[in-house]
Amino acid sequence: MKSFQYRNHTRIVFGEGALNSLADELRSCEKNILLAYGKGAIKREGIYDAVIKILADCGKNVTELSGIMPNPTAAKVREGVTLCKENNIDFILAVGGGSVIDCCKAIAVGAVVEEDFWDVLYKAHKKVPKALRIGTVLTMVGTGSEMNGNAVITNEEIKVKAGFNSPYVYPMFSILDPTFTYSLPQYQMVSGICDILSHLMELYFSGEDDNVSDDLNEALMKSIVKNARIAVKNPKDYDARSNIMWGATLALNDMLGVGKAQDWEVHQIEHQLGAYYDVAHGMGLAAVSASYYRFICKDGLQKFVKYAVNVWNVDPKGKTDEQTALEGIERLEAFFREIGASTSMRELGIPDKSKLSEIAESTNLLKSGYRTLTHEDVKNILEASF
Amino acid sequence: MKSFQYRNHTRIVFGEGALNSLADELRSCEKNILLAYGKGAIKREGIYDAVIKILADCGKNVTELSGIMPNPTAAKVREGVTLCKENNIDFILAVGGGSVIDCCKAIAVGAVVEEDFWDVLYKAHKKVPKALRIGTVLTMVGTGSEMNGNAVITNEEIKVKAGFNSPYVYPMFSILDPTFTYSLPQYQMVSGICDILSHLMELYFSGEDDNVSDDLNEALMKSIVKNARIAVKNPKDYDARSNIMWGATLALNDMLGVGKAQDWEVHQIEHQLGAYYDVAHGMGLAAVSASYYRFICKDGLQKFVKYAVNVWNVDPKGKTDEQTALEGIERLEAFFREIGASTSMRELGIPDKSKLSEIAESTNLLKSGYRTLTHEDVKNILEASF
Structure with a gap:
């Protein structure tokens, strides 16, 4: 294992009725609270009224x-x-969900500095000095933002969608009630599942050493696939929704990425796709993933063989390593299709290839995966997933 | 999943040379420090001198x-x-190792109360009001005490070995350098490995629901077995020792036990064994485990089948569920033997059966596993492992 440091102080309150703990969690908080939410889904679900009542009480x-x-x-x-x-x-x-939480993390920093938040977080590697404390009530599953210090913001003026990370923006608490996810539109549930799997693959597909983080990661990938199949058929299966909700948190609460190299190039490509077209994040990841992994497969061949065998039960007998590896990627793609995710740019609603060069040119190249991409490579990957 | 709450704020600094971070970790600590250690192994290894120099600096x-x-x-x-x-x-x-850390956790509580620590921690369910802060430099692997709020103390006067748990005694930081474990006597390394596996099995063998915690647990059990086989042959294999060291922390930092029922009866039996005979904790667990699991196997049959197939690769074809389950327990026992652990009371050095009744009578019965034991059952389990 590589050397690492790990600390995550977010307190999780998990289960049906967890919102009843909100008052306890707020006890140590000061008086003036910003209540932030999305486009009104929480009003339809009664969550808004319940939260407002607790805050008033x-x-x-x-x-x-x-x-x-x-x-x-x-x-x-x-x-x-x-x-x-x-x-x-x-x-x-x-x-x-993650969008609301991410937005709040950026606000938490912006509120305590004099400069514009973008300059502090994204320019000249300024260190985040501090932030307001935040808490979350999670209603959508996928980003893992409820238990980490990450956030992604889209700067629409300069067409950049980019992440930041700070120890100051880990939520103080997160309230996770699986029943809050029952009424999510299927499209959003599936998008979240793709996001979770993508996080796990981004952690997994880099580095050569035999690592306990990867062993756990394979188990979590399998668990997400198993529970996703149940939840897609029966969105009110409490156990499946619980396992997916907590699995999503575990997939990106730093725990499974410690002590190893990580990739994150698929997220970089999707970020720029998202900056040009307002696609659902998880669906964008699903549409790019298989093309990207086919492109780098030979460069990390043994890991892709391991993935195919351990996660997708591909039988390697009588196959070359490359055949086994590619079969694993095919099964991933088939799974995405099975649960109704987009597996191509076209399914994602991208009308034509006219912006692909621009998207590729503006993609951040990380040099952290099995193969260092050029902008030309990114363009080829995008074209291959059209 | 069952409802749960989770928070763990311990900061981990992991890797060769991690001790170099001790000065940073101590920066926010006050001036008067109790340096606590065991019987001198850290002096032979140069760890003592290095720590003393950092504290002086x-x-x-x-x-x-x-x-x-x-x-x-x-x-x-x-x-x-x-x-x-x-x-x-x-x-x-x-x-x-765990003994030093556990002792310090109890001291941390005792130092800030007027009454005797035992009365506060073990009598009349008094709530721990607060504790001194602690930090750890880990030199032995197994208990997981470096990243949890648990400790076990032996009250020699009344022959009770018992645990307590408090949110106040989670270490502020823990420094984990796998190379510090290279020179451990083989017996202690193996004892630690048995302790890790036992923690995982205590978390695993209870509850019926299909749970992501169990999915991860199976992966960690397999990872520990794989890396133990390497480390027993080559104690200086850095990757294997790293995976075991971090795996031990993960096995008991609360993460893999959330949202599910847990057992812990094997630990209860071993605690009383340890109160009567000064046996190495992990070896005591190994000596009791197989007998206990054979005793409760029929009561949690489907879980034991899952364990046999998923952790030990038992082929269930042509076998009854009970045969498959028992084969899993046999493989566990064979693994203990393979790495040189004690698998019977006799190997543990217990001279005769004279104290077994007393040990059984004084064992805490938890009612948390697949079968609720009587004291007579405990005696039968101890006799079966003689």
Whole structure:
């Protein structure tokens, strides 16, 4: 294993009825709270009313930020920062999925600095000095943002969708009630599942050493596939939704990535796809993944063989390593299709190839996977997944 | 999944040379430090000199508590508590294995209360009000105490070995350098491996629901078995020792036990064995495990079949479920033998059966596994493992 440091202090309250613990969790928080959410789904579900009642019973002063969109924008972050500064906000409560939480993480930093948040987080490698504390009530599953220090913001002016990471923005607590995910549209559930699997593959497909993190990762990939098949057929299967919800948290709470190299190139490509076309993040990842893995397969052949055999039960007998490896990638793609994910640019709704060069040129090249890509390579990968 | 709450704020610094981070970790600590260690192994290894130099360079006032024994005693805890009170200790640095860390956790509580620590921790369900902060430098692997709030203390006067758990005694940091474990006697390394596997099986063998925690658990059991086989042959295989060291932490940092029922009866039996005979904890667990699992096998048959197939690759074809399950337990026992663990009371050095009734009568019966034991059952299990 490589050397590493690990700390994650987020407190998780998990299970049906977990929202009942919100008052306890808020006890140590100050009075002025920003309640942030998306485009109103939480109002239809009764979650909004329940949260508002708890905040009122706790005697908190509530300022609301609504309308946080998927792929949250820099403009939305700035709107939240202004609200925080005008209302002396001490604590941010994010109610929603990864987009809402990510937006709140950026707001939490922007609210305590004088400069624009983008300059602090994305320019000149400035260190994040501090942030407002945040808590979350999770209503969509996939990003893992509920138990990590990561966030992704889209700067629409300069067409960049990019992540940041800071120890200051780990949520103080996250409330995870699997029944809150029952009424998600199937498309969003499937998109979340693709996001989880992509996180696990990004952690997995790099590095050569035999690593306990990879052993656990394979088990979690299999568990997600098994439970996704159940949940897609019966969205109200509590055990399946529980396993997926907690599996999503485990997939990106830093635990399974320690002590090893990680890739993250698929996320980089999808980020730029998302900056040009407003696609669902997980669906974008699904549409790019198989093409990317086929492209780098020979460079990390033994790992792709291991993946095919251990995760997808490919029988290697009578096959070359390359055949076994490619069969694993085919099974991944077939699984994406089976659960209704997009496996091509066309299914994603990208109308034509006109922007692919621009997307490829603006993709961040990480040099962290089995093969170092050029912008030309990215273009070929995008074309192959058309 | 069952509902659960999870929080673990321990910071891990992992890898060769991790001790170099000790000064950074101590920066936020107060001045008066209790340095606690065992019977001198850390002096032979140069770890003691390195730690003393770092503490001196940091300008700390150091009080030493040495001679902490395996199965740390209440008397030793009281010695530490007195030292803390006399020297206004603000922070405890535990350098050693689980026994040293566990002893320090009890001292950390005892040092801040007026009553005797035993009365606070073990009597009348008093709540632990607070504790001194502790940090650890781990030199032996197995207990997982470096990243949890558990400790086990032996009260020699009343012949009770028992655990406690408190959110206040999670280490602030733990420094894990796999090379510190190279020179451990083989017997202690093997004992640690048995302890790790036992933790995983105690988490695993209870509950009926299909649970992502169990999926990960199976992967970690397989990983420990794989790496143990390498480490027993070549104790200086860095990757194997790394995987075992981090695997031990993961096995008991609460993560793999969330959302499910747990057993812990094997630990209860071993605790009383340890209270009567000063046996190595992990070896005691190994000696009891197979007998216990054979005894409860029919009551949790489907889980034992799953274990046999998924962890030990038992082929269930042409076998009854019970045959498959028993073959899994046999493979566990064979593995213990293969790595040189004790698989019977006799190998453990228990001279005769004279104390078995007393041990069985004083064993805590948890009612948390697949079968609720009577004291008579415990006696039968102990006799079967003679």
